[in-house]
Amino acid sequence: MTSPEPPLQLERIALTLPSAAGPVSILKGVDLTVATGERVAVVGPSGSGKSSLMAIAAGLERPTEGTARLFGQDLAALDEDGRARLRRGRVSLVFQAFHLLPNMTAEENVAAPLEIAGQAGAGETAQDWLERVGLSARRRHYPHQLSGGEQQRVALARALAARPRLLFADEPTGNLDAANAEAVSELMFRLVAEAGSALVMVTHDPALAARADRVVTMADGRITSEAGAPA
Template structure:
């Protein structure tokens, strides 16, 4: 699902947050962009601002200074509702902690955002995607009835079913054992490529980062080519 414009452009972004000890600089004059279909891995030590970068880039957190263009739109010119409308169906997020709704089945977890995005036949699309991630036999299972690897596969199906132009993945294999991490990584890169989406991947896993087209390493809140 490529576009003529870069899915993400971050220019001179800084983020300073308050703390009991005083203001803390999280990101400083950070600039990078993501091309259509490009897969960029964000690496760096814990506390280097990787997750904060995703929050700013996805429009979930406003930067202290600098600009972010998401899908060709300047986020600073939009209110919270406008940013949510921009993301809906076109930007997806996958997290380390799965974030499935506990009172919904696997099928319902995948179908719900499709319905919100106004995608027709959401239940059928959800079933198709759960089949693609190898969970056609788990449609009626609730999150507590699924293993960690299965829950993350549901989360992947939920994120990619709307066919987003851009996927943010924050440590998607961080809570998984080696076998499930490898399975999820293969699905993640395979499905993102099949769907033609761009991806920003935050990871501590050097092997996972090496599968990206390009790496950006954060250190001291500054992006440096890896």
């Protein structure tokens, strides 16, 4: 029996961007494969290329060199619409900034991507996921009526309601205080396991990285080490 295609494969990824002082090399030949259901933390100092790597992996940025494959599909072979179709229902993203739509309630924010994807019962699914993140009583509140921790929990519910095969999280606890960061971290890993999603997260938080199956350390545009998270 053939094993399933890994959700993410990056091979020899390089990224060079122009600047007033000349070309700047952001990524320098990065290889990374993420297995089905695997949880990977990407760590390293600011400017090491972590977020750029995630943007390329998600098909939001094109590499200068190398091959990025999502679910076995070479992203270079797809235009922007094709990449969006490939991600739909299979890839979700959570960011440090919550990116909730301000004119929609919590329930509407969670339901909107499901409705766009044509999923039946989007409202009921949104209610179920808001219950999972402990916000049933806040489902009719707008983002400005929610705390930072509550907004990030809504963002998690929105990201995982479609049960994506792959979740990208870029500093998901970066805007939260210590107590909320711990709560959101615990919730994210529990919900990822429930949804059966692989997880790739960029973080500066050692406690968050320690929850991952694998920790990938970057410096100066390269992966410098890979290891299982410390016990």
